[in-house]
Amino acid sequence: MEVRTHRGEGKLQQVIEIGPHRVLTDAAVESGGEASGPEPHDLLAAALAACTALTVTMYARRKGWALDDIAVAVKHGQEGAAYVLRRTIRYIGALSAEEAQRLTDIANKCPVHKTLTGQMQILTEVA
Template sequence: MEVRTHRGQGPLQQVIEIGPHRLLTDVAPESGGEGSGPEPHDLLAAALAACTTLTVNLYARRKGYALDEVQVSIQHGQEGAAYALHRSIRYLGALSEEEKQRLTDIANKCPVHKTLSGQIQITTEAE
């Protein structure tokens, strides 16, 4: 999968193309943007939240858990030398405490969580 960006209409707005999908990203006016889309770190947090929800839902369905909905909230920002992501998960449905704990264990194994928790290598080439 290739992700591409190009300049949007605002001074810092970027159009992100992911296959056939298009998203906007921007920064707040106090940072020189127009606030026309989420900031890049917000997209990173959104990826973790979405992956968590999908992973938990798939597992619960496969196991026959009475999970009605998963709600994920991510608080994120710089904390000293590290960028911190704090995830809160709310399970709605007739679940035992044991099932909720198992779903939390599974949430910690979602692909984005594993990527962000593992070693990441970024290579850059200028054209």
């Protein structure tokens, strides 16, 4: 998968192309943008939240567990030298304590979580 960006219509706005999909990103007004879309760190937090919800939902369905819905919130920001993502998960449904714990274990194995907590490299090439 390749993701591309190009300048949008705003001062700092970027159009992100992900396959056939398009998403806008921008900077906050106080940073010189127009806040016409989420900031890049918001997209990172959104990726973690969405991946968590999708992964847990798929697992619960395979098991036939009574997970009616899942709500995932991610607060994020710089804390000292680290950028911190604080994830809160709320399971909606008639789950046992053991099932809820297992779903939390599975949440920690979602692909985005594994990527963010694993070893990463960013290789930059100027074209």
